[in-house]
Amino acid sequence: MERTILVIEDEQNINDILAFSLKKEGYKTISALDGITGLEKALTENPDLILLDVMLPGLDGWEVCKKIREQSQVPIIMLTAREDEIDKILGLELGADDYITKPYSMRELAARVKANLRRSAAPPPIPENKNDEGQDDIVSGDLVINAERYEVTKNGEIIDITLREFELLRFLATQPTKIFSREKLLENVWGYEYYGDVRTVDVTVRRLREKIEDDPSMPKYIITKRGVGYYFNK
Numbered sequence: 526m527e528r529t530i531l532v533i534e535d536e537q538n539i540n541d542i543l544a545f546s547l548k549k550e551g552y553k554t555i556s557a558l559d560g561i562t563g564l565e566k567a568l569t570e571n572p573d574l575i576l577l578d579v580m581l582p583g584l585d586g587w588e589v590c591k592k593i594r595e596q597s598q599v600p601i602i603m604l605t606a607r608e609d610e611i612d613k614i615l616g617l618e619l620g621a622d623d624y625i626t627k628p629y630s631m632r633e634l635a636a637r638v639k640a641n642l643r644r645s646a647a648p649p650p651i652p653e654n655k656n657d658e659g660q661d662d663i664v665s666g667d668l669v670i671n672a673e674r675y676e677v678t679k680n681g682e683i684i685d686i687t688l689r690e691f692e693l694l695r696f697l698a699t700q701p702t703k704i705f706s707r708e709k710l711l712e713n714v715w716g717y718e719y720y721g722d723v724r725t726v727d728v729t730v731r732r733l734r735e736k737i738e739d740d741p742s743m744p745k746y747i748i749t750k751r752g753v754g755y756y757f758n759k
Contacts, residue, residue, distance in 0.1 A: 528642055529553045531572035533563030533589065534604065535581050543576060546631045547638070560584030567593050574642055576634075579605040579616070587619055594620035598688050600641040604629075617728040622689050623715070624725075640716040663698045665759045668737060668746060670698055679737060689714070690733050693726075694757075697747060701759035704750045730755060 530552050534540040537558065544554040555570050557563035561583035567575055575593070579586035590601055603616040603624035616624050622641055625634060663670040669678045675691050677684045686694075693714050697705065705713070707723035715725065730749075734741040748758045 527551070527553050528573040529555060529570070530638065531555045531557065531563070531566055531570065531575045533557045533560070533567075533575065533581065533586070534578040535559060536578075542631075543634075546635070550635055550638075552638075560586065560589045564589050564592055567599070568596060572599060574600045574602065574638060576602050576604055576638075577621070579603060587615055590616060590619045590621050594687075600688075602637055602641060614724060614728055617725060618732070620687060622687075643716055663695070665698065665701075665746065665757075670695055677737065684736050686733075686736060690729060690736070693729055694733055694737070694747075697755065697757035698759065701757045704754050704756045706754040710755070726755075 530547055532540055532543045532547070532554055534543060534556075535558050540556050540558065544556055547554050555566055555572060557566050560581040563575075563577070563581065564584060566572070567589070577586045577589060581589065584592075586603060586605075590603070593599065593601065600623075601621045603613075603621045604627065605613065605616070605624060606627040613624050613626070623637055625637055663672070667680045670691075671677070672695060675688065677686050677691065677694065693710065696710070696714050707726040710726045711723065730747055731741070734744050734747055737746055738744045746758060748756055750756060
């Protein structure tokens, strides 16, 4: 099935290049040249993935990302010319799945697009713990992870969680106490080889802790092994 990618980029020549390159990869593309139009198309055209520039007229990319996340979990890759680390982290904090810094190669961009589409369409099978009734539940204290429904509950209340956050939590929880480096988590959860920036993992872990931990500053589920990585404490 042909996948549709929405390109929100205000520079016409870059927008055209992205659309041309993506079509060569077999994707259908929709384009927007400003944040307001991009947001409208994101919510009405049901794209399978969004490439979202940060610097946009009307609404900037961060605001567009925030508003999309209020209604949709479509994969979002931020496109930014900024080198400031805080700008990249902000996009992830607002719910972006990935980002890529200009200038970038079309080969790298295509790899990121493919990986994010693959992860959103069909998360890879990983070991699952069955409860006594045969359900695909991972239970740890008051936290329940349902692999079949992609649902996390705490004290019986459903937690609002993104697909990427769910996949990270499930991956760690199915292999409790095993420590994974950030690079390994990028490979296994994000679905692409390590490109050199592990802050994506750190930000996602921080978002998860804010949602599932009683006290994010003293986590009891997702634990940091200093200098190594993260593990799930069941």
